[in-house]
Amino acid sequence: AMQKLLEHSDIYKIKIDWKKEEIKFNAFKRWIDLWAQE
Secondary structure, eight states: OHHHHHHHHHHHHHHHHHHHHHHHHHHHHHHHHHHHHO
């Protein structure tokens, strides 16, 4: 049971990291779009 819990927490961590990367990427893309409009 402990093993399953650890596996799940790893997956959860990966998901959170991925979400953070996605947010960073979106912010970066928005900045590029704004810059391109100048």
